[in-house]
Amino acid sequence: MLLACLTLLHIFVLVFWVGGDLGAYYASYAVADPNQPPAARRLAARMISNIDMAPRTSLVLALPTGLTLAVAKGWLDLGGVWLVVAWGAGLVWLAVVWAVHLREPKPGSLLPRTDLGLRLVAIAGFTLTGMAAVAGQIAVPAFIGLKLILLAVAITCGLIIRRVLPPFATAFTKVLNDPADAQAQAIVAGLLAEVRRYVIGIWLAVSLAGLIGLWQPVF
16 A cells, blocks of 8 residues: 555656646747737736646655655665655755745845755756666666656756746736737747747656656666
């Protein structure tokens, strides 16, 4: 029963990650559509912000749920202390993620910088651990190493999206105030089109990680 619950929990991470991104992906078309009234476009933008918390939460919970499942299935030999550390770190990171969303702090302030730092640490840690596992240098199954590398890819795509989006807020405000502003409209549409490409990258990375988790290839 416990193993089934842990498996279901880890599957939920995948479902809410991909599903949340899918909702935000399609809502972005309403944001970019010049034929929509400003109120509808504003609502769609707010919906994207709120829906996006599902994949952001799933990203953080992917590691602790995955580690717990791997230990329960005997794939990893970790003591309970390490699981406590993983869950503790994950919940702290999750609190930071939600604080950034709810408080909407200024860019460059403590909370956004903390979140960015945690993501960079995660990318480096997952990549190095994953590569070592695939190379057989540590006692971690190679398929788990591949999943870690793909998780790092997904997080990287998310950070690239953050680098792309800064001009969006100013351009979108101009569009809402003056729907006839063609230059601002072009910026909004162009930025969202670029973001969608990286969202697709996230889908592919997360979906492939899910497939590898079910397949569990040995090499």
